[in-house]
Amino acid sequence: xxxxxxxxxxxxxxxxxxxxxxxxxxxxxxxxxxxxxxxxxxxxxxxxxxxxxxxxxxxxxxxxxxxxxxxxxxxxxxxxxxxxxxxxxxxxxxxxxxxxxxxxxxxxxxxxxxxxxxxxxxxxxxxxxxxxxxxxxxxxxxxxxxxxxxxxxxxxxxxxxxxxxxxxxxxxxxxxxxxxxxxxxxxxxxxxxxxxxxxxxxxxxxxxxxxxxxxxxxxxx
Numbered sequence: 441x442x443x444x445x446x447x448x449x450x451x452x453x454x455x456x457x458x459x460x461x462x463x464x465x466x467x468x469x470x471x472x473x474x475x476x477x478x479x480x481x482x483x484x485x486x487x488x489x490x491x492x493x494x495x496x497x498x499x500x501x502x503x504x505x506x507x508x509x510x511x512x513x514x515x516x517x518x519x520x521x522x523x524x525x526x527x528x529x530x531x532x533x534x535x536x537x538x539x540x541x542x543x544x545x546x547x548x549x550x551x552x553x554x555x556x557x558x559x560x561x562x563x564x565x566x567x568x569x570x571x572x573x574x575x576x577x578x579x580x581x582x583x584x585x586x587x588x589x590x591x592x593x594x595x596x597x598x599x600x601x602x603x604x605x606x607x608x609x610x611x612x613x614x615x616x617x618x619x620x621x622x623x624x625x626x627x628x629x630x631x632x633x634x635x636x637x638x639x640x641x642x643x644x645x646x647x648x649x650x651x652x653x654x655x656x657x658x659x660x661x
Contacts (some may be wrong), residue, residue, distance in 0.1 A: 445515050446475050446513075447616060448516040450470070450471045450518060451469060452469040455634055461490040463486070465483055465485045466484065468500075468528060470632070487500070498527070499529060499647075500647070501648065502651055504649050525642075529590065560599065573595070576591060577591055606621065607620050
């Protein structure tokens with residue numbers, strides 16, 4: 441390594457959301473260099489431009505980013521500490537009305553409640569839980585139950601407590617610092633989507649990489 445060669449460390453996440461069409465290097469990666477003067481210039485360097493054709497997701501290789509940096513700083517030693525492929529997702533900031541959000545929240549809430557209730561009832565019906573409780577009640581008391589008994593009430597309360605403990609939160613309050621099972625599944629789902637997006641872009645030749653034409657904008661500042 442040359443004595444005057446500087447090292448730039450960059451780190452980018454797998455999926456980056458942006459809200460503007462002109463994307464700079466500072467929008468998609470964090471960076472560190474002993475020469476603090478180059479960092480503002482690098483952050484302001486344009487990497488790509490989101491076209492006005494409805495497309496909102498793009499995959500860019502870290503090699504393409506390094507190549508853009510080397511065009512401006514040929515002697516810069518760039519060390520990547522993050523992902524090798526970055527998914528850039530453009531989000532339009534046009535917000536919808538409050539009524540639209542309330543309708544969506546209400547629809548999802550009703551759908552979730554009805555679906556969960558149906559699943560529980562279908563399971564109870566499959567295992568004949570009512571007959572089972574009736575037999576247990578008659579075995580313990582010697583008489584047939586008349587309507588609801590303590591078994592059904594305890595079972596209903598137990599299901600509620602079990603669901604709350606399993607999902608590890610009630611509303612915005614979490615019982616422990618561990619991620620909830622829903623959060624784990626969502627992260628797993630997101631990782632699978634990101635992997636699929638990167639692989640599809642690579643197979644279709646749509647990934648912005650070294651040796652490919654810069655079809656979604658210019659990286660020159």
